[in-house]
Amino acid sequence: MGKSRFIELMAKSMGKTATAKELAELNTFLEQFPESKKLHQVTDALKGNTKQADATKQKDISTKLEELWYKIKNTEENSGTLKNKVRFLFYWRWAAAAVVVLGIVSGLWYTRNTNRTDEAAKLVEHEARVPYGKTQKLIMPDGTKVMLNAGSTLVYPETFSKNTREVSLTGEAFFEVTHNAKRPFFVHTNKLTIKVLGTVFNVKAYNNDKNIETTLLKGKVQVELKNNLEKNIVLLPNEKLLVANQPQTNSQRSGDLREAKIEYQVITLPIVKVDEIKETAWLDNRILFTNELFEDVAKQIERKYNVQIVFESQVLKAEQISGLLDKESLQDALRIIEITTPFNYRMDGKMVYLSKK
Known part of the structure; x- marks a missing residue:
């Protein structure tokens, strides 16, 4: 019987999974095992088959074997008769074998169960949903910090894979990605995928917005358009x-063909103070807008104040407005906009109706 077979039978016997035939085979080997064989030969043979066990377990096994060998040597020196010596040798030989086989079984169990746990963790997905009127902070498994804006959903795994870190976003989020050159971080949206290594950026990808925005503050990102996989766009800081995001209307299709072909656009942001960057003003629960359509600003107001705005006048949607909404109540916010753009409003619960004055 080879040493691998011996270890296998010992492991099955200790694990109570051996068949009657295997137990008989093991007993035959034990009966035929030479009494004069040195214990270190047995332990060396056994240790040669423990490569699959966990490294920490192996160190512990080696320590125990050394302790056993020390006890055996003392036993040999202090035993008065050959009979006692043989009895102690036999006892410690199999005690050492038991320690090693236990280590093998424990190591294999630990390795297999750790791998299973890791694989299971990758399959477990978390979904963070943020209602209107709220924001939420998250820390990813790798330490990446994420702030989610109102009306946003982020899906991420319990544990990232060894090669990549991937999340899916609907809505708006601000990312501070932990740097790891060997494990790029991917943000998937309905129209594009953003690849980063270690970066600070903002993504705005609401399904009902006209555009998906990716604003880079630090580092570097590569954006891949899902409808044009060969096109990779690299953004630098302050871009x-x-x-x-929205399909073109009939009027847009019949308009300027040159304008209709525009699929994406890279804009360099103006140099302003950090608290004056409108793309990230929501982090401080503010809305900053400059010459924007009332219709687009209304969507931000809906998310901030948890209301639904209904335009009873289509002309009002196209009005361009500017301003800053901070800690004002909804009524005060509407009055601020009303100063430059006259309109009437009425409220019915969470419904806000706007009409031309």
Whole structure:
């Protein structure tokens, strides 16, 4: 019987999974095992088959074997008769074998169960949903920090894989990605995928917005358009990428063909103070807008105040407005906009109706 077979039978016997035939085979080997064989030969043979066990377990096994060998040597020196010596040798030989086989079984169990746990963790997904009127902070498994804006959903795994870190976003989020050159971080949206290594950026990807925005503050990102996989757009700090999100209307199709072909646009942001960057003003629960359509600003107001705005006048949607909304109540916010753009409003629960004055 080879040493591998012996270890296998010992492991099955200790694990109570051996068949009657295997137990008989093991007993035959034990009966035929030479009494004069040195214990270190047995332990060396056994240790040669423990490569699959966990490294920490192996160190512990080696320590125990050394302790056993020390006890055996003392036993040999202090035993008065050959009979006692043989009895102690036999006892410690199999005690050592038991320690090693236990280590093998424990190591294999630990390795297999750790791998299973890791694989299971990758399959477990978390979904963070943020309602209107709220924001939420998250820390990813790798330490990456994420702030989610109102009306956003982020899906991420319990544990990232060894090669990549991937999340899916609907809505708006601000990322501070932990740097790891060997494990790129991917943010998937309905129209594009953003690849980063260690970066600070903002993604705005609401399904009902006209554009998907990626604003880079630090580092470098590569954006891949899902409808044009060969096109990779690299953003540098202080740049914003706009990607068309909504299908074109009939009027847009019949308009300027040159304008209709615009799929995306990279914009360099103006140099301003950190608290004056409108793309990240929401982090401080503010809305900053400059010459923007009332219709687009209304969507931000809906998310901030948890209301639904209904335009009873289509002309009002196209009005361009500017301003800053901070800690004002909804009524005060509407009055601020009303100063430059006259309109009437009425409220019915969470419904806000706007009409031309």
